[in-house]
Amino acid sequence: MSLRQYVTKRLLLTVPILLGVTVITFLMTHLQPGDPVDVLIPLGANPSEEAIRQLRRQYHLNEPLYVQYFLWLKDAMVFDFGVSIQRDSLVSEAILTRLPYTLLLGVFALFIAVAIGVPAGIIAAVRKGDKVDEVSRIAALLGIATPNFWLGLILIFIFGVQLGWISTIPPSDVSVLDPALLTYMILPAVTLGTASSALLMRIMRSSMIEELNKEYVRMARAKGLAARTVIVKHVARNSLISVVTVAALQIAFIVDGAVVIEQVFSMRGVGRLILQAILQRDFPIIQAGVLMIGVVIVFANLAADIIYSFLDPRIRY
Amino acid sequence: MSRDAGPNENRRRLLKSLGAAGLVGLAGCSTSDSTPTGTGGGGDIDVTETDAFTLYERGFQEAGFEPPFTGEIITNETPERVQWAQIIQEELNSTEYFDLELSQFEWGTYVGRILGEESHTDPSLVCLGWSAGFDPDGYLNNLFTSDNFTPACCNINHYENSTVDELVNEGLTTFDIDERADIYEDVQREVVSDSPMAFTRFGEEFNVWRSDRVHGFQTYPNNSVQFLALFAPWADAFTWVGDGGSVQSGGTLTTSLSAAPSNSDPVRLNDTTSSMVTNPIYESLLGVDFDGEPQPVLAESVEQVDDTTYSVTLRQGVEFHASDESDFDGREMVAEDVRFSIMRYLNTSRESDVADWLGVEGEEDDREFVGTVEVLGDYELEISLPEPYSPFRFSIAAVPVVPQEAGYPEAHPNSDTGTLDLSAEPIGTGPFTFVEEQPDELWRIERNENYWFEGTDDIPAQPPLEQVDMRVITESSVQEGALQSGDIDIATSPPPGSVANFEQSEEFTVDRRVASGFDLFIYPSHPEADTPFQNRKVRIATNRMVNRPGIVEAVYEGIGQPAYAPISPLAGAFTSPEFQEEMATRYSRYHRDADR
Incomplete structure (x- = not known):
């Protein structure tokens, strides 16, 4: 099978996967207790039953669950995700105004995770057993064990309040690629990328150690290649396959972490939007948001599969 | 057992x-x-x-x-x-x-x-x-x-x-x-x-601000109205920023918000933050001052004629804000707007704000308020309640007056969408006008140059503040940090544990009210x-x-x-x-x- 055929097949497969995601999300949001109308009415107000009935009708909440689902699906097919119950504005607009920021944060965090994790893993593998390896092991353990909201608060306290190097809140009035925003994003990205970088480092280290013991390495060394060339060109490249797999899985982790990081760093983002929507039972936003995350994760995994074939030309689909 | x-x-x-x-x-x-x-x-x-x-x-x-x-x-x-x-x-x-x-x-x-x-x-x-x-x-x-x-x-x-x-x-x-x-x-x-x-x-409500920069601000005992002190001449309150001494005009005040507002239409909003941020934009017939006394705002007077009848005389020459999103250029507020603003509550999630005193009856498409709001002239109204209601002045203070161009909400029997979308752009008569919302991050208002107040010896005719930026900072400890580092001027909800420290510092003012x-x-x-x-x-x-x-x-x-x-x-x-x-x-x- 050629790569093109493989990609086509995978793309076609995403359709039932995403459909499944929407059904499960729909069921989970509707089966949990609580009702958007309860949240819509401020505590202490006592609207008449008739007013409540009117509201329920307006959002089709009086219809059977499967009818509600198909009403939603019918519109979603043509990218109409409806109107937010709480905000009264278009769901697609609410998501699109925040998506670039979350994507930027995610890409930035993944970049930091790879930029720290891969070289650190290589060094630890090469210096296996000595002090550098020990230090990196402890650092990795700390990185994985530190809750990211705590790390975020500490970084804000040190760099924002004590040293005053950065602002404690994001710059206002800037577009998504503005230098001021990119500067501000360093800390959130470091916070978010830390745990992932620790994990990537451990994976890189172990698969490097495995590769280093293989025959071709001895062969390469025997034929007099520089140590650097052996490590970087041959061993590291072959070790990257497992790292790419894990990195793709880390995208889900990063989307997840964005909810907390956006909150701590007071940034706009899809994570916060969905969290708030869940708390307010704003079904249309939850549906569209989860669907979007599903799309991101499916495509991240697809990208990983494609990258394999570049890393190891022997891999054919 | x-x-x-x-x-x-x-x-x-x-x-x-x-x-x-x-x-x-x-x-x-x-x-x-x-x-x-x-x-x-x-x-x-x-x-x-x-x-x-x-x-x-x-x-x-x-x-x-x-x-x-x-x-x-x-x-x-x-x-x-x-x-x-x-x-x-x-x-x-x-x-x-x-x-x-x-x-x-x-x-x-x-x-x-x-x-x-x-x-x-x-x-x-x-x-x-x-x-x-x-x-x-x-x-x-x-x-x-x-x-x-x-x-x-x-x-x-x-x-x-x-x-x-x-x-x-x-x-x-x-x-x-x-x-x-x-x-x-x-x-x-x-x-x-x-x-x-x-x-x-x-x-207890409390706010903390930088003493050297913020002047005149006060804590309001009800969080929904927390920004009243920005400018409320009828409650003897206004805020300015600067070096202290005499009142200075201009400048931007930055405050915190502990959540992002979710809706700015008075008949739709259901969270404290939305009430807080729209309060400087909307005004009602009466307002409740810092001592809990209802004071005339858009009304010149609200006279009680008998147990259930109130006669309202409106202030003249009050202008609605102009809209940036539609072709509404602002115009004078008249009695019909007041009536409209009250009637708009029918069948909404906030219906009880009005139904509590005006009464409501009927089912499905035939629902209506029992009492009446009668327009007697451009500046005269008569409100008749079905039964005596002693907190009336407090209740009417919670009903913002909006222009008729806003139209009725979807669930209302007279539903028509109107040309203004208050959920996206709040339009009122208040001392500040809405500028923009940057989702989850910022709510910005600026001085209303056409505000109706004429000024006195003690209170300027317009808000001294040129602009107010309200920054959404969900983590209360980050609010504390942002205030310390000077990124914001007022923290509206720092952690209770930080208050004692702020109180000891000359740099900060803590204002607490039960x-x-x-x-x-x-x-x-x-x-x-x-x-x-x-x-x-x-x-x-x-x-x-x-x-x-x-x-x-x-x-x-x-x-x-x-x-x-x-x-x-x-x-x-x-x-x-x-x-x-x-x-x-x-x-x-x-x-x-x-x-x-």
């Missing part, structure tokens, strides 16, 4: 005797209990002079329960609320009459459970916070009258007392403030004596819930096991006041420290304090 006199029993007796001895000293200040209502009331022993352990023993016997009662305390996830729930849980379990678990729920789930139709049959103890305005009618009515059994409103345990029902109704139709105060004192006596719930703490909201601990007292709490002795005993001063200190770092009856000291006309003290001594004094 049989009950034997094990070590627990001995311990209980020991504590009991200590409690009884401790109460002797207090006996002199409590009179005999004259209102035995509900099951297990009065009769044999005087609950006001009996210690908690004797009350528990008698109460459990009368209700036919063998201790310990196994049950649940439920709360939502507000951290402070969880903490005080834990303190009460510990305290109650330590009596060995209870074996209570604590369960936390996310808000949407929690509301569904406690306000559900069957809430009175739920055997759980409910923790709740209640925010309230200046007038006590709202919460007395919603929490204690039989008209407001869930799911209609918020009488969660279906507490029923015909005397309370009558008194609250009487209070609603009594205009003389002293008479009303007497009525509400009677309501409180009835309710506290029955104790369908324990009142634990009156909240609020009218309170915390509640609701007993499953309805017979259908089938718990020992259907017995009044058990409820009074539990009142005595709630360490209110301890909670205020340990959980809220001293912010707030212990509560022993529902009406806050903020509503000074309706309560007094002596009254609170009396209610505490008789029904709610912390048992272990009494021991001392």
Whole structure:
């Protein structure tokens, strides 16, 4: 099978996967207790039953669950995700105004995770057993064990309040690629990328150690290649396959972490939007948001599969 | 389950005797209990002079329960609320009459459970916070009258007392403030004596700001109106930024918000933050000043003609803001706008804001308000209520006036979308106009150059502030950090624990005001819930096991006041420290304090 055929097949497969995601999300949001109308009415107000009935009708909440689902699906097919119950504005607009920021944060965090994790893993593998390896092991353990909201608060306290190097809140009035925003994003990205970088480092280290013991390495060394060339060109490249797999899985982790990081760093983002929507039972936003995350994760995994074939030309689909 | 006199029993007796001895000293200040209502009331022993352990023993016997009662305390996830729930849980379990678990729920789930139709049959103890305005009618009515059994409103345990029902109704139709105060004192006596719930703490509002930069700002006792002090000439309040000394015009004030606003249309908004941020943009006929007095704002006067009729004369020359999103250029506000703004509430989630005083009837497409709002001229209106309603001035102050171009909301019988979308762009007559919202991050308003106020010697005609940026900072500790680093000028909700530090620093000003909201601990007292709490002795005993001063200190770092009856000291006309003290001594004094 050629790569093109493989990609086509995978793309076609995403359709039932995403459909499944929407059904499960729909069921989970509707089966949990609580009702958007309860949240819509401020505590202490006592609207008449008739007013409540009117509201329920307006959002089709009086219809059977499967009818509600198909009403939603019918519109979603043509990218109409409806109107937010709480905000009264278009769901697609609410998501699109925040998506670039979350994507930027995610890409930035993944970049930091790879930029720290891969070289650190290589060094630890090469210096296996000595002090550098020990230090990196402890650092990795700390990185994985530190809750990211705590790390975020500490970084804000040190760099924002004590040293005053950065602002404690994001710059206002800037577009998504503005230098001021990119500067501000360093800390959130470091916070978010830390745990992932620790994990990537451990994976890189172990698969490097495995590769280093293989025959071709001895062969390469025997034929007099520089140590650097052996490590970087041959061993590291072959070790990257497992790292790419894990990195793709880390995208889900990063989307997840964005909810907390956006909150701590007071940034706009899809994570916060969905969290708030869940708390307010704003079904249309939850549906569209989860669907979007599903799309991101499916495509991240697809990208990983494609990258394999570049890393190891022997891999054919 | 049989009950034997094990070590627990001995311990209980020991504590009991200590409690009884401790109460002797207090006996002199409590009179005999004259209102035995509900099951297990009065009769044999005087609950006001009996210690908690004797009350528990008698109460459990009368209700036919063998201790310990196994049950649940439920709360939502507000951290402070969880903490005080834990303190009460510990305290109650330590009596060995209870074996209570604590369960936390996310808000949407929690509301569904406690306000559900069957809430009175739920055997759980409910923790709740209640925010309230200046007038006590709202919460007395919603929490204690039989008209407001869930799911209609918020009488969660279906507490029923015909005397309370009558008194609250009487209070609603009594205009003389002293008479009303007497009525509400009677309501409180009835309710506290029955104790369908324990009142634990009156909240406190506070703001912290940079002393060298912010001048004139004040804390409002109700969070929804927290930004009133930005500019409210009718309440003698305005804020400016600069080096101090004389009033300086210009500059941007940056404040924090603890959540992002979700909707800015008055008939749609349902969260405190949305009310806060739109308050400088919208105005009502009347406004309630910092002392809780209704003052004319868009009305020149609101005269009461008879018990149910009010004649309103509007201020002339008040202009609506222009819209950036549509071709509405602003125009003069007239009586028809006021009428429209009131009528717009029908069939919305905020309908009760108006229906409470204007009444509502009919079904489906034929619903309408019972009372009338009649336009007599461009600047004259007459509002006729179906029944007398004493808090009318407070209620009308909560109805912002918006232009008719906004149209009626979807669920309204006259539904037409209008040319203005207030959910996206709030348009009112207030001292500030809406500039923009940067989602989840910022809400920006700027000075209204056409504001109607003409200025006096003390108050400028327009807000000195050129612009106000409200920054959404959800983490309270980040608010604290942002204020320290100078990224914001006012922190509206830093962590309670930081207040003491800020108070010690010259650099910062802390302004605290007791609020009218309170915390509640609701007993499953309805017979259908089938718990020992259907017995009044058990409820009074539990009142005595709630360490209110301890909670205020340990959980809220001293912010707030212990509560022993529902009406806050903020509503000074309706309560007094002596009254609170009396209610505490008789029904709610912390048992272990009494021991001392």
